[in-house]
Amino acid sequence: MSVAEAPLLMVSEVSRAFGGLKALEGVSFAVPRGVIKAVIGPNGAGKTTLFHLISGFLKPDRGRILFQGQEIQGRPAHAVAALGIARTFQLVQLFDHMTVLENVMVGRHRLSRAGLLAGALHLPWTRREEAAIREQAYGALELVGLSSRAAQPAGFLPLGLKRLLEIARALASEPTLLLLDEPASGLDQAETERLGELILTLKARGLTLLLVEHDMSLTMEVADEIAVLNYGRLIAEGPPRAIQRHPEVIAAYLGSDWQE
Amino acid sequence: MPSEIFGAVLQYLISGLTNGAIYALIALGFGIIFNATHIINFAQGEFVMLGALCAISLYQVFPSLPAAFLGSTLLVTLLGLLFERLALRPVKDRSPLTLIIITVGGAVLLKGLAMLWWGKEAYNLPPFTGATPLHLGPATILPQNLWVLGVAALLVAGLEAFFRLTLTGKAMRACAYNPVAARLVGIPAMRMVQLSFGLSAALGAAGGILIAPLTLGVYDMGTMLGLKGFSAAILGGLGSSLGGVLGGLLLGVAESLASGLISSGYRDAVAFFILLVVLFVRPQGLLGGRT
Amino acid sequence: MRGARLALWGGFALVLALLPLGWRNDYYLSLLNFIGIHTILVVGLNLLMGYAGQISLGHAAFFGVGAYTSGILTATYGVNPWLALVAGLALAAGLAFLIGVPALKLRGYYLAMATLGFGVIVYIFFVQAQRFTGGPSGLSGIPALSLPGFTFHTPLRLYGLIWTATLGILALSAGLVDSRLGRALRALHDSEVAAESLGIHTQRLKLLIFVWSALYASLAGSLYAHTLNFVAPSSFDIMFSIKLVTMVVVGGMASIWGSLLGAGVLTVLPELLVVFHDFEVVLFGAILMVVMIFLPRGLVRGLLDLWEYRHFRRESGGVSG
Numbered sequence: 001m002s003v004a005e006a007p008l009l010m011v012s013e014v015s016r017a018f019g020g021l022k023a024l025e026g027v028s029f030a031v032p033r034g035v036i037k038a039v040i041g042p043n044g045a046g047k048t049t050l051f052h053l054i055s056g057f058l059k060p061d062r063g064r065i066l067f068q069g070q071e072i073q074g075r076p077a078h079a080v081a082a083l084g085i086a087r088t089f090q091l092v093q094l095f096d097h098m099t100v101l102e103n104v105m106v107g108r109h110r111l112s113r114a115g116l117l118a119g120a121l122h123l124p125w126t127r128r129e130e131a132a133i134r135e136q137a138y139g140a141l142e143l144v145g146l147s148s149r150a151a152q153p154a155g156f157l158p159l160g161l162k163r164l165l166e167i168a169r170a171l172a173s174e175p176t177l178l179l180l181d182e183p184a185s186g187l188d189q190a191e192t193e194r195l196g197e198l199i200l201t202l203k204a205r206g207l208t209l210l211l212v213e214h215d216m217s218l219t220m221e222v223a224d225e226i227a228v229l230n231y232g233r234l235i236a237e238g239p240p241r242a243i244q245r246h247p248e249v250i251a252a253y254l255g256s257d258w259q260e
Numbered sequence: 261m262p263s264e265i266f267g268a269v270l271q272y273l274i275s276g277l278t279n280g281a282i283y284a285l286i287a288l289g290f291g292i293i294f295n296a297t298h299i300i301n302f303a304q305g306e307f308v309m310l311g312a313l314c315a316i317s318l319y320q321v322f323p324s325l326p327a328a329f330l331g332s333t334l335l336v337t338l339l340g341l342l343f344e345r346l347a348l349r350p351v352k353d354r355s356p357l358t359l360i361i362i363t364v365g366g367a368v369l370l371k372g373l374a375m376l377w378w379g380k381e382a383y384n385l386p387p388f389t390g391a392t393p394l395h396l397g398p399a400t401i402l403p404q405n406l407w408v409l410g411v412a413a414l415l416v417a418g419l420e421a422f423f424r425l426t427l428t429g430k431a432m433r434a435c436a437y438n439p440v441a442a443r444l445v446g447i448p449a450m451r452m453v454q455l456s457f458g459l460s461a462a463l464g465a466a467g468g469i470l471i472a473p474l475t476l477g478v479y480d481m482g483t484m485l486g487l488k489g490f491s492a493a494i495l496g497g498l499g500s501s502l503g504g505v506l507g508g509l510l511l512g513v514a515e516s517l518a519s520g521l522i523s524s525g526y527r528d529a530v531a532f533f534i535l536l537v538v539l540f541v542r543p544q545g546l547l548g549g550r551t
Numbered sequence: 552m553r554g555a556r557l558a559l560w561g562g563f564a565l566v567l568a569l570l571p572l573g574w575r576n577d578y579y580l581s582l583l584n585f586i587g588i589h590t591i592l593v594v595g596l597n598l599l600m601g602y603a604g605q606i607s608l609g610h611a612a613f614f615g616v617g618a619y620t621s622g623i624l625t626a627t628y629g630v631n632p633w634l635a636l637v638a639g640l641a642l643a644a645g646l647a648f649l650i651g652v653p654a655l656k657l658r659g660y661y662l663a664m665a666t667l668g669f670g671v672i673v674y675i676f677f678v679q680a681q682r683f684t685g686g687p688s689g690l691s692g693i694p695a696l697s698l699p700g701f702t703f704h705t706p707l708r709l710y711g712l713i714w715t716a717t718l719g720i721l722a723l724s725a726g727l728v729d730s731r732l733g734r735a736l737r738a739l740h741d742s743e744v745a746a747e748s749l750g751i752h753t754q755r756l757k758l759l760i761f762v763w764s765a766l767y768a769s770l771a772g773s774l775y776a777h778t779l780n781f782v783a784p785s786s787f788d789i790m791f792s793i794k795l796v797t798m799v800v801v802g803g804m805a806s807i808w809g810s811l812l813g814a815g816v817l818t819v820l821p822e823l824l825v826v827f828h829d830f831e832v833v834l835f836g837a838i839l840m841v842v843m844i845f846l847p848r849g850l851v852r853g854l855l856d857l858w859e860y861r862h863f864r865r866e867s868g869g870v871s872g
């Protein structure tokens with residue numbers, strides 16, 4: 001990475017409180033292009049809150065968030081998504097009553113344009129657009145290895161596959177930055193390993209990833225940089241090796257109900 | 261002639277406050293259930309209708325007003341408990357859409373059953389004490405108006421005391437404020453939900469019995485009363501008891517003045533006009549904090 | 552896939568075309584005409600309820616706006632009926648927009664409340680604004696729709712007109728559901744946050760579909776006015792709004808063909824039960840409650856879901872949340 005290149009995402013002095021509870025306090029960090037950055041921290045450290053702030057589901061009380069040089073803090077979630085930030089959710093959020101393929105097709109929403117009437121009338125150009133959407137959605141399913149399930153309703157998938165489907169759906173929107181909130185939680189050993197491979201494949205394709213993860217071996221394996229949150233504050237940042245030895249990080253984990 | 265106008269306005273004020281007191285009772289019923297469950301119970305108005313008609317029927321069998329009042333309130337309260345138990349507790353999908361449709365269905369069903377049982381005619385309940393109007397300056401006031409205002413005030417005060425002073429009442433408020441924490445400290449949320457349905461059914465029934473001597477009791481009276489009580493709750497701030505009272509009285513007076521001074525045909529539209537304006541301008545209502 | 556679907560629509564159109572041949576009874580034709588009008592209303596409401604997850608408790612008002620705009624403009628002012636129909640559409644869309652913008656900013660119950668209030672006000676207006684609407688006794692003398700040299704004034708001709716419109720609306724709605732925005736609608740019904748996170752402006756989409764369904768209602772209203780040649784307020788009260796909701800519930804949420812079924816069954820049933828006229832209200836209430844308690848996605852849809860559940864549980868054998 002060249003130091004001169006502007007980072008893809010800049011979080012600067014961001015704070016957010018819920019009532020009296022300071023979920024985030026003056027947090028700043030950067031995500032350079034093409035990097036996998038992990039955010040770790042004990043339960044309740046503010047990781048999900050950070051994701052909500054970046055993706056527009058919450059507004060920060062203070063601070064700025066810059067994506068490709070533009071301020072995005074406080075913009076509505078759909079507007080942030082339109083800029084090329086996609087995400088998954090800690091509690092999987094699928095469209096349960098739609099098929100696996102349709103779920104991913106929704107991911108193409110921002111890149112297609114059929115309106116109400118044109119879509120309803122199935123004009124020649126919207127039919128072509130639909131065919132393209134279908135094909136690209138299939139591609140995303142193949143990437144995560146779910147194409148054999150395409151016609152099933154998403155609600156019936158086992159949790160491991162649900163997480164993969166959520167990633168496929170986010171990928172279908174061709175994001176520049178992908179936020180993954182605990183993608184490995186609920187996965188077994190084998191599934192976690194496959195997830196690690198997928199994450200590395202995505203990086204190889206040029207995607208930038210920001211990852212919240214409790215599974216330390218996965219995090220250490222895939223992350224280029226790690227940021228550590230504790231009680232809403234950033235207490236350390238750096239490459240995995242340095243983080244593992246960081247005294248404050250060790251203290252934070254020993255002082256909590258951390259299990260790994 | 262200013263004194264004549266004053267008399268007319270005073271007269272409208274009296275009838276407005278009387279109706280408003282009933283709206284307030286209904287609004288409180290909406291608020292209690294909303295606080296406990298976040299459900300808008302569209303069947304609330306039917307409890308009012310049933311209160312009135314049950315009291316009338318009981319009075320025909322056993323002509324004692326206090327007995328009819330108590331008996332009818334008790335019956336309707338039981339019905340409220342039953343409604344919660346049979347129609348709402350088994351529902352797994354708690355989305356607003358589902359809950360709205362169920363309570364709307366409940367309202368329609370109760371109304372339909374009332375029509376089968378009592379027919380379409382209107383029934384009379386004698387006023388609690390006499391029908392000789394009292395003179396209040398240039399206006400007149402019926403003893404029943406005073407009964408409505410007095411009993412409604414007592415009920416509101418009693419309710420407030422229940423919520424602030426008794427353990428059960430405090431527990432209900434705790435559930436409304438923070439259901440998760442309430443469960444953690446061991447408050448049985450389900451009992452509180454049930455209680456809220458019982459309480460609001462009782463309030464509705466009392467409202468119906470109070471107003472019956474003034475307006476007669478008929479199977480379809482509940483729909484309008486319910487919707488107006490609901491408008492009052494929104495106007496005052498859904499879930500706020502002071503707001504419900506204020507909303508009810510304001511609505512009653514606004515309606516009465518508008519129908520007297522502008523046009524009586526649009527009387528019923530006033531409440532809904534206010535409802536729309538409030539929803540659009542200040543959806544949390546006059547005294548509501550959160551949206 | 553596409554071929555099968557075209558065959559289905561073709562078959563349905565054929566049945567519609569042949570129906571009057573064997574059944575040239577004016578009573579039955581009129582009944583079918585009402586089913587058609589109700590179907591248009593119910594499909595629109597179903598798009599809103601079943602797809603956007605929002606409810607309108609005042610849909611009868613938009614129906615009434617279409618009916619009265621057509622009625623008043625043609626009967627009182629002699630405007631061309633087709634122009635009047637378009638005016639009704641514009642008015643209904645404008646009103647829906649005015650209500651929808653503020654109400655859809657807020658979650659949950661607000662659209663239900665706002666449409667309920669709107670429904671009552673519009674009804675009162677129909678009753679009270681005697682000068683325009685003819686008051687409680689209604690407005691008569693509404694001319695029939697016509698094309699050059701052809702007037703739609705017999706039940707048979709109206710049947711042709713209404714069912715052409717209904718078929719068009721059904722096809723358009725099925726097309727909509729199976730399109731980019733239709734997918735977005737179903738998505739937001741299942742998870743609004745996920746939909747937002749994929750760039751779907753959920754609030755705008757809900758508004759769009761609310762206005763769209765008001766347009767259907769207004770179209771149905773205009774057809775109704777020109778079919779009966781008379782309109783009265785009682786056709787547009789809250790109870791009718793609730794009946795429409797019941798039709799959606801019976802047909803099943805998010806089901807275009809179910810809407811046809813719901814409208815058909817609940818239009819015919821009260822006719823069969825004329826003797827039990829008083830039971831109608833009880834029946835509607837009971838259907839609403841029982842179906843929604845046990846099958847929140849509606850009767851037909853819910854039964855299909857149960858079947859699907861069994862089927863896929865067995866097939867994937869996995870745990871699901």
Ligand SMILES: Nc1ncnc2c1ncn2[C@@H]1O[C@H](COP(=O)(O)OP(=O)(O)OP(=O)(O)O)[C@@H](O)[C@H]1O
Binds near residue numbers: 041042045050
């Ligand atoms: N909407 C909210 N309202 C009130 N408090 C909240 C809200 N969201 C989060 N919090 C609180 O903010 C703090 C940070 O929560 P957050 O979900 O960001 O933690 P996290 O780091 O993602 O934890 P976990 O590892 O358990 O997912 C917690 O104490 C949480 O209870």
Ligand SMILES: [Mg+2]
Binds near residue numbers: 047048049090
């Ligand atoms: Mg989290």
